[in-house]
Amino acid sequence: MTPADSGGSRAVTGVLAVMLALVPIAGMPSELVLQDTLKSAIVSTGTLAGLWVWWWAQRKQDYLTIQWHGILLLPLALMAYALGSMLWSHTYLAGVEAARWAVLGLLMWLVVQAAHPGHWMRLVWGIHWGAVGASTWAAAQFWGNLEWFPQAAAPASTFANRNFFAEYAVCALPFSVLALGQTSKPAWRQPMALLVAFQVVALMATGTRSALLALLCITPALLLVLWRYRSQLAWGQWSKRSLVAVLIVGVIDVLALGSLHSQHPESLGQNALNRSWMRAASMAEKTEYVEGSFSYRSMMWKGTARMLMGEPWLGVGAGAWEVYIPLFQGPSADEEPDYYAHNEYLQLLAEYGLPVGGGVLAVLLAYLLAAARNTWRLPLSTPDAPLRAIALTSLLALLVVSLAGFPWRLAGTGALLAICLGLLACTDRRLVLPDSLGGGTRHLAFGARTLMGAGLVGASLLTLSIAVQAMRAETLIMRSIYALNQAERRKTSDPSVSEHWHTQGVALLQSGLAINSDYRKLISIPAEQLASLGDWRTTAAVLESIAHSRPHIANVWSNLVRAHAELGQAEPALAAWRELERLQPNTPRTRAMELVALSRTGHEEEAVNKLAAYLDQGVVEPDLVLLAYSLGQRKRQWALVEQGLTLRANTWPDTAADSYFRLGKVFADAGKGFEDRALAAFQRGLQAAPQGEVSNYRRQVPSPYREQL
Template sequence: MTGPMYYKDCKMQNDMITAPENKRTLTLTLPIPDWSYWRSILVPDWRTMLRASMLILAVALPMSFYLRTYDSATIKITLLQLGVIAGAAAWVWGSISEGRFEVPLRSAPIILPAALLLLWNMARFMFSDFRLAGTTGFVMQTAFLFSFILTALAFSRRDLRKAVLMILGAWTVSVVYGFLQFLGLDPFVWRGAFGDRIFSTLGNPTLFAAYSSLCVPLALSLACDEEGPLWLRGAAAVLSLLGAFLLAWTGDFIARVIFMFLMVVFGSAAWVMLKSRARATALLLSAACLAMSLGSLTKALPGPHKDRTPEFLRETWKGTAALIADQPWLGSGPGSFWVRYPAFRRPAVILLEGWHNNQTDHPENELLEQWVDGGLPAALLWLWLFSALLYIGARRAFAAEAAGGSIYVGGLLAATVGSVLFMLLSVSSRFAAPGWLMFFAAGLLGVGAAGQPDKVLALPLPLGGSRRVLSAAAMVGFIFLAYGAVKAFHSDILHNLGIYYSKGGYWGQAVREYELEVPWAPSYIMSRYFLGNVYADRGEPGDLERALGHYNEVRAIAPDYVSVAYREAKLLEKMGDHKQAIERMERQVKIDPVWDETWLFLAELYKKTGDTQKAADAEQKALAARALWPAQRLSATHKDPRNSGGIGIGARFVDGVLLVESITPNGPADQAGIRPGDQIFQIDPKAPGYFREEERIFRPNKFTPEQAARALMGEPGTKVTLVVLPFPGLDKMTKKKDKPGWKGTVKIIQLERVHVRTVPEGLSRGAAIRSIAESRSF
């Protein structure tokens, strides 16, 4: 039996023992994090920001075609520059903040040649004689190489699937829009710009063919990824087949051959890397895509563009080889090909293109252009870069241990093989959307083939607290570069406004827009040329001298710019300086010896200086040049007016305004309802559907008689579209305040030309045009 129990500090309540009350205090503790905590939450690390900039470019570049303009090249170039600047800024800021620049050792074999090529291009650009003319080309190549290096630095193998999904997301839009074009349901004003050939969001069939050829292997990789959801894999398979089908309708035969080879490459990689079930899926889809690229069996495919034929490529490469032989060791500087090539262009290229006033920007072969721009070192570095990349990628994809590996490496290998082939056989690698994708996919291949980096090469920055100053200075530099890109884009807007005002004859407005363009803009040199044209066409006191000054400015930047020698010679002839006019024309016929009109003008100049023998020789060369052109080419592109078709109107010109003065009974104009007093606003070869847009405002272009003759006259049976303002009566004509043009509703009329005259034999084309212009009868 136990004794009594005693409890300390307890009290008795009704024979019950209770413990004393515990007094609890509620304490609320709020963490007050420092700045590093908030920065980790609100501001992603530099690698995340860099990857985001690259992934945004993967979506933005191919889709920027929709920004209400047909020629979206400058939009894409600007987005490319801003995206790469953002990625480079993130890399520099993060590396300086961490006190070191890191390079994954496994990626060093591909980063090293890219970095050396980048540094070599910078050095050659600094000492180039064509820095201003080559700025755009240099900026594009720098952006591509930087994108490749940044991708290799910041991406890892676990990022491959995400990157492929972003690429394919934008490509899906391109495929859907391309299919709408195939069905004839294109809702935009540029529909039918390339006939039956599909161009989708890339704006050109050749560029769309290259872009789609690179995306199909990536889509096949997604379709064969057994870790992905079934619906996503099925959608990727359908898009692959549809993309292959549309490829056939680009009309690019060379692209189709490359694509078929890529399907073999992907199928071979899938055979090694995948297991039995996924392997069968990959092989079946590759074979189906190859079959779809053959096109329809019931409908003829569109033919290739004239600059995608083997003969054109062969002649272009011959001229480029001669250009390389002129400066083989160090080249002439990045972006200089288009400046120097006219002096080496073969006459066969002009005949194949079918145009005299044409500029060749690239030689359709990246290796040759690297050699032209940067000499033999640039060509060797380019070969080193892509040879190392393809070797590493193939070794990873076809190695014995590759079974069970990431099929995305196989897709990226096929895409990079395609990139190299397109670089060697087309111009696609020099344009923003497909060119950037080639380097981005190549960088991803380097990441996937290298595997997970276990070691890095660290380059320390022992600057202590001054690193913040260095970071701030670097950011100021990047902001300055971004500002320059935006200013170049603004210059392109001004340039297009200048063209609009020039066509309308509003010379003062055109001059103001052209003068505001910045020198580093892609359109700058053209704006100087157009300024010369504006002053030459306006013809006010002192304008001829101003025009001559701008043509001299163009020649100082690009000596053989399109037809500048011809335009300059015309001015000099008007000013009575026949000696210099002959000098310019001799240069023009050297650049383009198959232009009969220039030979005949040179013959006239020789006659004015009393050199009859040279005049006779020039006339013989004019005949020889004319004989080189096929008969259908003479009728289609020269629009030779000597046996010419017109629309049956008589015209008068009042301060550049083209007014209908008389109508030929039962002629095309009469049958279309055009009447005396009507004003012709525009003359265009495009179909009427191009102009039919709601709330569109038309303003009258101004014409000289010769301009009207060139636009209205053509081969019988060809068509021309007129924008006509019917004559409402003098009492109803009211001019808009501060705006050119008359208030009213225009008619858009397409007419078919009929035979109206035969100009006497012996006249040159220029003389025939002048004869028609003087008659005022079209």
């Protein structure tokens, strides 16, 4: 008996099945730790636990038996490139990429070592029950407005975003279909059909278009797999009555559950059927590609394509897309669009370059095509054929959603990618299929087992340390955001309590930054809160930390100009402005920030002259017109104030009431001789006020003018 089909295989697949079930079901009930951080920790821990079980099963063998397959070179190559790019690109982000590919590569390798035909269904059932559990959370959110898990867009189950859940659900669905097809007990057939239909409805409730498109692509493939391999699957032995009952239960379940109206505020009154239809139909609307999310993503894709053309051979470095994308958006872009390109293929090419990224994609595509061909040519009685077909169908769904998302970088879908490739690789080895990138069995001496054990100890300690530190950093930063939010709320009502929360928030933030100063997704939030509280010194320190890690973000430098200017620090303010000018030369914002720096650092006359010239040239920007308002007041240049506020009202009509009210106040405070101009400004503001705000507007107007309105 070989190690692959010994008790070690049964135990390893059991551990992996538990991990695959826990990843989609487990979620954080608060925002103190991000959902994917928890899921990544589960995948890493589950993989290491499986490796320990496998290694322990080898202890009675005379030598260490290693199964190899050429597909394992793909994550190995990406990990090696990421480690190398730590030396010349963004060290932290490249290190994260290297760790991600190391975990996925180890998971693939473990499946190749341990998977055995008698135990594969454990993995299938693990994926199935995980998908059912995640769908249950999503359904409770859609129909019952469950709020246990914080999320940006519902129903997201435990994934924080409904797109992430939908991408996982559509990739896991083929395994649930296989579990249904392998259900032999009559009492379980209809309940299993109900569960599969339930997953489909939960997927439809998200309205995620890429996942719906993937569902459309894999449905014919799943029907073909079920029919082609019916002689091997349990459903092939069902009676006609049982088969009809299962079909009826599935269809009725989709129609009935799909017709239940949502109770969630974001989709109140909708049901899963019309939501999925409306979202799918929106792909045919022209406005979607001009104003909708597709226009937003196409902007990212174009920028990524320019990034690839700018660095075609070496790429910008593993994980460094978010660092360099501002340089490829054009000088007028306000900020980089996101942290990912929302297209795995483009981002892989842009970060890893054509030789590495393009080579990996080419080999992966060629291997999958060869695997599909080999699977089709297998005799129908081959035991491995149905599982291979299901793994390929799941990968097809993953390839589709990868066109408009980043599922490889998320724990749940990344684990499915590794599991599917591992299953294909181990069946290649067993069936000795052609064009399978090579493979074989290696027997290593006793010392290799000892060395591997030592490596596992080190890897376990490192994984535990990284997971704990990552969660600690997130918890501290999120607690600081909460504390600063409390400080903002009480800033005017209870200054002493506000100061307490402010002090606590700063201390928590500094502790979090001491652990991880590269977590820009979270750090930028307290930076905005601190600016709102007027704590410009801490704001500047936080922004400097972000700028050191992400030096090409115009918004960061713009905010740094303001922070240093508020502190009266002329040289740092002008240095930050020069960085802004490097990124966005001659834009309205750059000009406005130059004036902010000049006006706050003792160069008001120069600022006033430049400001007047810009306004005369028709250069209009929110900061610039508000600067005209504040500078004009300080210098008692009423014409400049009027010009700035009038431009603000005309350019942004929703600010008209506020702009004219401010202008009226300025003229009212200016003293004798400005009464008529003050009254005229208040009257124009009253005319611009929304209907529901008219009485409130009147109350705020000074009494001598209120009576004349």
